[in-house]
Amino acid sequence: MKKLLLGDEAIALGAIHAGLGGVYAYPGTPSTEITEFIQADAVAQERGVHSRWCTNEKTAMEAALGMSYAGRRALVCMKHVGMNVAADAFVNSAITGVHGGLVVVAADDPSMHSSQNEQDSRFYAGFAMVPAMEPSNQQEAYDMMQSAFELSESLHEPVVLRIVTRLAHSRAAVEVHEPVEMKDLGICQERWVLLPGIARTRYAALIEKQAEMLSASEASIYNKVEKGQGTLGIIACGIGYNYVKETLGDNANVLKVSQYPLPENAIRQMAEECSSILVVEDGQPVVEQQVKAMLGASYAVKGRLTGDLPRTGELTPDNVALALGAEQKERMAASAVVAPRPPQLCQGCGHRDVYTALNQVLATYPDYRVFGDIGCYTLGALPPFKALASCVDMGASITMAKGAADAGFHPSVAIIGDSTFTHSGMTGLLDAVNDKSNITVVISDNLTTGMTGGQDSAGTSKYEAICVALGVEPEHVRVVVPLPKNMEEITRILKEEIDYQGVSVIIPRRECIQTAARKAREARKAKENA
Amino acid sequence: MKKDIILCGVGGQGILSIATVIGEAATKAGLNLKQAEVHGMSQRGGDVQSHLRLSTQPIYSDLIAQGSADLIISMEPMESLRYLPYLAKDGKVVTGSKPFVNIPNYPEEEALQNALKQLPSLSMMDIDAVAKDAGNARGANMVLLGMAARHLQILNADELRDAIRTIFARKGDAVVEANLKAFQAGLGE
Numbered sequence: 001m002k003k004l005l006l007g008d009e010a011i012a013l014g015a016i017h018a019g020l021g022g023v024y025a026y027p028g029t030p031s032t033e034i035t036e037f038i039q040a041d042a043v044a045q046e047r048g049v050h051s052r053w054c055t056n057e058k059t060a061m062e063a064a065l066g067m068s069y070a071g072r073r074a075l076v077c078m079k080h081v082g083m084n085v086a087a088d089a090f091v092n093s094a095i096t097g098v099h100g101g102l103v104v105v106a107a108d109d110p111s112m113h114s115s116q117n118e119q120d121s122r123f124y125a126g127f128a129m130v131p132a133m134e135p136s137n138q139q140e141a142y143d144m145m146q147s148a149f150e151l152s153e154s155l156h157e158p159v160v161l162r163i164v165t166r167l168a169h170s171r172a173a174v175e176v177h178e179p180v181e182m183k184d185l186g187i188c189q190e191r192w193v194l195l196p197g198i199a200r201t202r203y204a205a206l207i208e209k210q211a212e213m214l215s216a217s218e219a220s221i222y223n224k225v226e227k228g229q230g231t232l233g234i235i236a237c238g239i240g241y242n243y244v245k246e247t248l249g250d251n252a253n254v255l256k257v258s259q260y261p262l263p264e265n266a267i268r269q270m271a272e273e274c275s276s277i278l279v280v281e282d283g284q285p286v287v288e289q290q291v292k293a294m295l296g297a298s299y300a301v302k303g304r305l306t307g308d309l310p311r312t313g314e315l316t317p318d319n320v321a322l323a324l325g326a327e328q329k330e331r332m333a334a335s336a337v338v339a340p341r342p343p344q345l346c347q348g349c350g351h352r353d354v355y356t357a358l359n360q361v362l363a364t365y366p367d368y369r370v371f372g373d374i375g376c377y378t379l380g381a382l383p384p385f386k387a388l389a390s391c392v393d394m395g396a397s398i399t400m401a402k403g404a405a406d407a408g409f410h411p412s413v414a415i416i417g418d419s420t421f422t423h424s425g426m427t428g429l430l431d432a433v434n435d436k437s438n439i440t441v442v443i444s445d446n447l448t449t450g451m452t453g454g455q456d457s458a459g460t461s462k463y464e465a466i467c468v469a470l471g472v473e474p475e476h477v478r479v480v481v482p483l484p485k486n487m488e489e490i491t492r493i494l495k496e497e498i499d500y501q502g503v504s505v506i507i508p509r510r511e512c513i514q515t516a517a518r519k520a521r522e523a524r525k526a527k528e529n530a
Numbered sequence: 531m532k533k534d535i536i537l538c539g540v541g542g543q544g545i546l547s548i549a550t551v552i553g554e555a556a557t558k559a560g561l562n563l564k565q566a567e568v569h570g571m572s573q574r575g576g577d578v579q580s581h582l583r584l585s586t587q588p589i590y591s592d593l594i595a596q597g598s599a600d601l602i603i604s605m606e607p608m609e610s611l612r613y614l615p616y617l618a619k620d621g622k623v624v625t626g627s628k629p630f631v632n633i634p635n636y637p638e639e640e641a642l643q644n645a646l647k648q649l650p651s652l653s654m655m656d657i658d659a660v661a662k663d664a665g666n667a668r669g670a671n672m673v674l675l676g677m678a679a680r681h682l683q684i685l686n687a688d689e690l691r692d693a694i695r696t697i698f699a700r701k702g703d704a705v706v707e708a709n710l711k712a713f714q715a716g717l718g719e
Contacts (some may be wrong), residue, residue, distance in 0.1 A: 004557055006567075029569060074584035113568070170566040173557060242590040314699035315597035329597030330619055335639040337645045341540065344575035344632065376574065383634075453569075 001050070002063035005174045007167035010138040011077075011105060012037035013176060014145030019183040021072025021100065023049030026423060027452035028079030030112035030168035031107035035077055036455070047182050053449075055458040056394070056423040059189065061089040061104070068100040069192065071185035073149050079107040081115060083124050084240045085394065085424070090158070094128040095202045096192035097156040100185050100372035101149030105161045107168050110314035111284050114165075116393070118312065120283035125160040125260060129206055131213050132160040135236035137170040140222065140258060149183075155209060164282045166314065167239050174498040187217055214261050222258035225266055226250070233274030235267065235288055236322075240280035241319035263401075269270060271295050278323060279303035282315045330365045344379055350510035351377040353482035354444050355385040355507075357490040358413065360497065368403060368411040373397035375417035376451045377444050377458045389413070395424025402428065402437045415442045419449040422459035426466060433471035440498045443467075444482075446512040454515040467505045474506035483510065532585035534594045538611045539605030540630045541578045544671035548603065548698075549580050555685050563660045566592040573694065575632055575676060577609055583682050584625050594644035603678045606630045607654070608637060611645055623649050624678045626657035626670060653677055669712030676716020687717055700717045 005013065012034045015023065025035040025425060038044045050067070054060035057078040064074035078086060083106050106121030125132035133148055135141040144161060152159045217223060228251045236244045237257045253264050253274055263426070270277060277290040279301065288303035295301060302308040308323045309315070322328065340409035345352050354377070362368040367388060372378055372388035373396065383389040390400055405412040416425050421443050430437055435484045443463055449455040459466060467477045478497060480490045490508065497504035535552075539545045549565055556563045566581040581594045596615045600624045604610030610625035617623070625646075629636060637645075646652055657673040664673070672694065679687050694713060698706045 002557070004533045004553055004563070024672035033569070166566055166592050170564055171553065172589075172592075173562070239592065242592065246591040246595070282612060317593055323593065329531050329595065331618055332614040335614050335645050337641045338608055338612045339633055339637060341575075341577040341633055343541065343574040379574070468670075478539045497666045 001176055003107065003176055004171055005138055005149060005168060006033055006139050006171050007135070007138050007143070007163060008033035008107075008169070009037045010141040010174050011145060011161065011163070011437040012041070013174075013227070014142040015073075015075045015103070016041055016044050016049065017177060017179040018146040018149050019073055019180045020049055021184075022046070022064070022067050023075040023077060024050070024054050024064040024067075025077040026054050026057050026060055026082060026207070027449050027455045028107070029452055030109060030165040031077045031079045031082075031105060032452045032455070033168070033509070034105060034523065043179055049182075053456055053458065057086040057444055058339045061086035061093070064102060065089060065096070065098070066095050068098040068102040069188045071187055073183045075103050075105065077105040078107070079115065080106055080119050080121050081117065082106075083119075087124070089123065091128045092128045092160050092194060094206055095199055095414045096405040097202065097205075098152060098158055098488055099156070099188040100183065101152040102146065102158040103148045103152060103161055104117075105157055105163065105183065107165045108162060108283050116391075118283065120286050121160060121162045122260060122286045123284070125162070126286070128158075129210060130157045130160060131216065132162050134162045134258050134260070135167060136172070136239050136241040136258055138167070138174050142174045142176060147222075155210065155212060155216070156271070162238070164239060164314065166282075167230040168249055182305045188365060210261070211488065216259050216263055217259045217263045220259040220263070222256075223263045223266065224256050225257070226252065226254040228254070230440045231275040233270040233277040235270070235277060235281075235287060235291065237281040240282055240315055241318070243315055243317050243488055244280055246317050247321045247324050247326045252448060256382070264294065267291060268292060271299055276300035276302060278308060280309065280315065280320055280323070299329055304364070306499050340341070342382060344382065345376060346453065346513055348513045349376070350446055350482040350508060350512075351352050351380065351444055353484060353490070354442060355380045355387050355510045356413070357482070357487060357494055358442070359387055360487075361386060361491050361494045362411060362413070363493075365411055368413065369401075369409065370413045371397040371404070372417055373416040373420050375414060375415070375420050377417055380415070393424075394420050395428055396441070398425050398428035398432060398441055401441070402432045402435065405437045405439045406435065411440065412438065413440045413442065413498065415444060417450070418443060418445040418447065418463065419457040422457070422466075423464070426470060428504070429467065429505075430470045430474070436502055438501050439503055441503070443505060443507045445507050445509040447509070448512045448513045448515045450514065454504070454512060454518065463507055471502050472505050474499060476502065478505070478514070479507045479509055481510055482508040531684055532587065532589075533601065533682065534580040534582070534599045535584070535601045535603060536579055536594065536599045536616050537582055537603050538577070538579040538609045538613055540609065540632070541575050543605040543630070545580055547577060548671050548675050549582055550597060551589055551690060551693045551697050552584070552682075552685065553580060554697050555689045558693065559685060559700050561586060562589050562592055564589045564592050576611060579613060584674065601678065601681055603666070605647060605657070605674060605676060607642055622651040622653070622681050624653045624674065624681060627654045627675055649677040653680075655716070657716065661712050664711045664715040666712045669709055672709045672712035673716035676713040676718070679713070679717050
């Protein structure tokens with residue numbers, strides 16, 4: 001049977017059909033749809049596949065490792081920067097090894113469509129010394145889930161599935177098969193205690209497994225050699241393969257790479273048969289560097305480092321065609337009348353009222369800074385608000401405001417969303433409380449994880465209790481409703497708390513208008529059907 | 531035969547519904563299809579586009595190469611111009627005529643009209659007004675699909691009507707009929 005699926009959905013369905021026990025994830029573009037698909041899937045529901053959102057990527061990675069220890073197949077999904085959050089658990093999971101198959105999906109975002117950087121998760125796989133797979137299309141994304149779980153269980157190691165935005169969010173028909181039974185190996189009989197003495201032994205075992213991982217890559221059905229004319233060899237990784245095929249058809253010397261570590265034999269063979277090699281890879285020049293090291297300085301290896309492909313940004317059919325020397329199609333110039341149309345906060349969104357109030361109050365001080373965080377409210381950095389001094393990583397608003405306050409700067413204000421606060425803001429708030437830092441923290445609570453499309457937020461209805469439990473004085477935890485009609489009250493409270501010498505938290509709370517509208521639609525529909 | 535289509539508009543205007551209908555029709559007709567969408571932050575009132583590729587042959591790239599789109603289908607006039615470098619020499623532009631102004635520096639009406647007039651092939655219609663007249667104020671995207679149907683070639687109007695029935699079936703007969711009516715108003719036959 002064929003189904004029209006996004007790359008993300010193909011991964012989700014592939015995992016379910018491979019006998020998945022649970023998915024653990026925090027929402028992040030372009031990975032969010034994987035978990036959402038599993039949450040809505042009938043087979044997954046019937047089987048009781050775990051799919052509730054986690055508080056952050058680290059808790060997700062650790063819970064998945066626990067499920068693997070108990071003998072089930074577990075999936076972890078995150079956007080690339082989530083790998084930084086999960087890294088401690090991820091890297092050490094290669095040392096402990098796994099029991100039930102464990103696949104870590106890292107969705108990279110070259111061109112930063114919805115991200116802060118272009119980091120390439122293949123580095124993480126190499127760093128942890130575990131295999132990675134990189135599908136070139138939606139069908140492979142589906143098929144690879146079964147293969148990745150099998151590989152993980154045969155090596156007793158986690159396997160990384162690396163995708164990029166263009167695959168995650170592109171739809172194509174996928175041939176799907178019947179789901180296999182949910183896998184259950186039973187609880188692990190080993191101990192995964194990484195005391196130094198034990199960790200040294202396990203690390204040596206991981207090193208020893210490298211040869212086996214290499215053989216798996218050399219034999220992988222996802223890595224294949226195609227022979228054509230000419231003296232140029234092309235190593236095409238992941239979706240890079242599509243752009244090469246689009247340009248040259250079947251008439252080229254191509255090594256398609258979709259499984260790592262790199263298949264060294266095939267590369268050395270290509271180097272012997274061709275006079276130079278072009279590496280076509282989306283993201284950072286991971287493979288190009290390795291191939292250069294493998295073949296030595298005298299062999300011509302081209303790619304992003306040599307400028308044959310752009311050093312930044314995603315691959316496109318155009319920049320790949322240019323690198324391959326293909327004739328460029330005639331094209332019209334960009335129109336001069338077109339103005340940029342950046343994304344913006346929705347009309348009627350509560351974050352807007354929060355920024356209106358903040359700007360109004362802060363304008364009365366000679367100088368001030370608002371440290372921002374990651375979410376829809378980052379758009380407060382753009383006109384008309386232009387309110388933010390920073391946006392760095394999940395949770396950094398509170399800790400940066402604290403650092404600035406430690407240096408004596410005032411007013412030092414943090415603005416963070418509800419979901420981001422529970423993801424990575426709570427520990428920073430505890431630091432601030434312990435240091436009695438003179439900061440004002442605004443937790444702009446819209447009762448959801450808004451930017452990724454309205455997923456459940458881990459701390460909903462618990463924020464005041466969390467702040468008080470972390471040591472913020474109860475009289476300095478203030479809740480307001482961000483609406484234009486309440487502006488006088490909001491600005492008064494903001495002013496009081498900014499002037500208070502110590503940690504204060506203001507929680508403007510009003511539901512995201514998108515999720516509120518969706519709920520209203522669903523309620524209306526339920527009423528109609530009743 | 532192949533058709534490369536850029537679908538575009540402003541986040542929230544409903545271009546993904548157009549893509550879904552075409553995708554359904556194409557799948558049923560046994561065509562190969564790839565459709566790259568924009569999710570995430572841009573959906574908040576920013577410019578959005580989708581690359582939709584249909585072919586009787588296998589398709590590799592998820593993205594359309596510049597200079598090769600057969601059709602730009604746009605909900606909004608300025609957005610139709612944003613993707614001109616993708617348009618093939620003999621490519622066509624099908625767009626709604628009513629500006630969606632949510633930025634301070636939206637181009638002047640005259641400059642916009644002049645730029646549109648220079649296009650080699652343009653069909654433009656006030657899709658919001660036509661949808662309203664057809665009794666389906668929220669059906670502007672289906673009016674646009676009707677306009678585009680005249681140029682799609684690789685799929686005919688009946689195949690698209692069937693797809694509208696399938697896609698909107700779960701929303702009830704009234705929604706299906708309203709969307710078919712909007713589609714017909716755009717098709718104008």
